[in-house]
Amino acid sequence: MxxxxxxxxxxxxxxxxxxxxxxxxxxxxxxxxxxxxxxxxxxxxxxxxxxxxGLIELHTDNLEKYMNPRPGVDWPSESAVLAHDAQIVSAGITTVFDALAIGEVNPKGNRLRQLPIMLQAITQAEQQGHTRAEHRLHLRCELSHEKTLDIFNELVESPLVQLVSVMDHSPGQRQFVKFEKYREYYQGKYHLNDAEMDAFIEQQVENSRRYSDSYRRSIVHECRERQLSVASHDDATPEHAQESADYGMSIAEFPTTVEAAALSHRLGLKVLMGAPNIVRGGSHSGNVAASELAGHGVLDILSSDYYPSSLLQAARILADQAQGYDLPKAVAAISLAPARAAGLDDRGxxxxxxxxxxxxxxxxxxxxxxxxxxxxxxxxx
Incomplete structure (x- = not known):
């Protein structure tokens, strides 16, 4: 006692x-x-x-920076989790949903290899009481990958899983409706030559056609059965928002347009945007600014995404600058609102x-x- x-x-x-x-x-x-x-x-x-x-973080891949501090460097996983945890708690985050990406878009990446290592390290540190923040898991499911459904069905058995998001980063979909933007982004990010990029685009389009719709249905159905919160990702059109609502999702992660965000908000999905977007004054990928959604009254939750300390600073900026946001409402966007959206009724x-x-x-x-x-x-x- x-x-x-x-x-x-x-x-x-x-x-x-x-x-x-x-x-x-x-x-x-x-x-x-x-x-x-x-x-x-x-x-x-x-x-x-x-x-x-205490702040509630629903979507961060901050752990990956500690797992691979430099290209080609794998850090011991237990040490990486504790270093990540220390940064998380020093930012005021007392409950964190560590995002694990299922489905590798990067043709030269190693996320799939690291996935079980990260899961085991987080689970072990949490069960042994070595973490200062409470760690939960957020499974980020890339629908246009052939192995996503099988891996999801395996990982969803973890008792730490409480949030699942579904996304399709293939060309012509969601964030990348325009093929030229897809080519520009991924060719630069993954350092592909023209022939490699052409083959990459062709493969991603085919994978989306074969897997995305059926995987979305299967994953959302399983989440409903397990009473897990589900988030959409990068909804770009009213049709996307309506589809997410029809699936019974509770969170709209990073909608790319005002129209998608506004309809998601009206349909009861909590609109989540990146706190770095607020701190930096806009989206690094050229999509709608979080401050613009705040101005329309349709911004509900902030996530630190890749920069943990951005949460508290973004709340300060919202309270100082955004119409309709005082300090309690801004702080609720990083505590109460994410807690409720993730089904946590005992905190926030x-x-x-x-x-x-x-x-x-x-x-x-x-x-x-x-x-x-x-x-x-x-x-x-």
């Missing part, structure tokens, strides 16, 4: 307001939230710093009865800085 902890003189950020107050934690749960200060001798004075809920908000995943955050100019992190009432940073 943990002793009671009391945090006072804090600017408490709830789902609806910010106030100077006190939060009491007992046995790992938030016991009481109130305005005013505490005179109890054990109370910790936060000196006017913010007290926020400072409210009595929820898990005491908390951050002490100070403001330095326009920058938020994470000073302390508690997970389930236990100090982890």
């Amino acid at each position: 943990q002793a009671e902890q009391i945090f006072t003189n804090a600017r408490v950020v709830t789902g609806t307001e910010v106030f100077l107050g006190t939060v009491a934690v007992r046995d790992g749960l938030i016991h009481d939230v109130g305005t005013g200060g505490s005179q109890l001798p054990q109370a910790q004075d936060l000196e006017g710093d913010y007290l926020m809920p 908000e400072i409210r009595s009865g929820l898990r005491a995943d908390l951050l002490r955050v100070s403001a330095h100019g326009k920058q938020f800085v994470v000073d302390h992190v508690w997970r389930g009432g236990r100090r982890v940073f």
